[in-house]
Amino acid sequence: MTKKEKAAFVMSTLDALYPEVPIPLQHQDAYTLLVAVLLSAQCTDVRVNQVTPLLFERARTPYEMVQLSVEEIEDIIRPCGLAPRKSKAIHQLSQILIDQHKGQVPQSFEALEALPGVGHKTASVVMSQAFGVPAFPVDTHIHRLMYRWTLSNGKNVVQTEKDAKRLFPQERWNKLHLQIIYFGREYCPARGHNPYQCPICRKIGRKELFKNVAPHD
Incomplete structure (x- = not known):
């Protein structure tokens, strides 16, 4: 897959898993x-x-x-x-x-x-x-997953943000960054992650993710 095809696969998978994404932090304004x-x-x-x-x-x-x-x-x-x-x-x-x-x-x-x-x-x-302005805040989950999905080189969060904004349509940024965060917490954690069981990594994950990991660990 090209990076654009991978990005499309990520968006379709996340839309199926998280059609609605609440803002995680409770607030009034x-x-x-x-x-x-x-x-x-x-x-x-x-x-x-x-x-x-x-x-x-x-x-x-x-x-x-x-x-x-x-x-x-x-x-x-x-x-x-x-x-x-x-x-x-x-x-x-x-x-x-x-x-x-x-x-x-x-x-x-x-x-x-x-x-x-x-x-x-x-x-x-x-x-x-708060204001609905297109933005792509990169937290640790997004930084980790963009690297795992070979959509960024993992150099730093500045580069990850640039790559995300280049690959994903602007009108998707505000919802998509939340979808990736929820996915990272539920399916693609930093530790105890099995790429064979991850709905996205098993398709487009970096090769090194699969080293020393059995499909059913």
């Missing part, structure tokens, strides 16, 4: 999504979804968030890890939203990536899931 995505760095979505209701009960807007101290935010979000850094970023970005954006989350990559604690991936998630 662009601001609560932004905070949730920031908290998800090096933390599971499940844990974030356990913590954010406690945080948003206290503060659901930038104006409410800056009324909390950094220490109060840190105490609430501690289970998510990296709490000192994340709490400062949440407090600082909330103040910037008030000072520079009238309390609203800006709808541009440049403005989002200028906020404390917000990198390109976080900005891409917000642009895609």
Whole structure:
């Protein structure tokens, strides 16, 4: 198969498995999504979804968030890890939203990536899931699977994003990146993965995936 044919196979397989894909992080609006995505760095979505209701009960807007101290935010979000850094970023970005954006989350990559604690991936998630702007946020699942499916060389997430955007139609990006994440969690995990039993890897997986693995392991 050519890469374009592989990409078409991936899309058809994922559409059959995941015709609908809910956004994994619970949120009410662009601001609560932004905070949730920031908290998800090096933390599971499940844990974030356990913590954010406690945080948003206290503060659901930038104006409410800056009324909390950094220490109060840190105490609430501690289970998510990296709490000192994340709490400062949440407090600082909330103040910037008030000072520079009238309390609203800006709808541009440049403005989002200028906020404390917000990198390109976080900005891409917000642009895609809050505003519907075509984006292809690359997380560890997407980076791993694009390499396994020989659709990218695995060099870095920047290259993986470029390859994904080149291979997949723009109108599919926002749904497809979520489909790949769900597939990675359910069928194609980092550990304990059997390519013979994986609906996609068994067709287009890299040859080295099959070394030292029996079909029925």
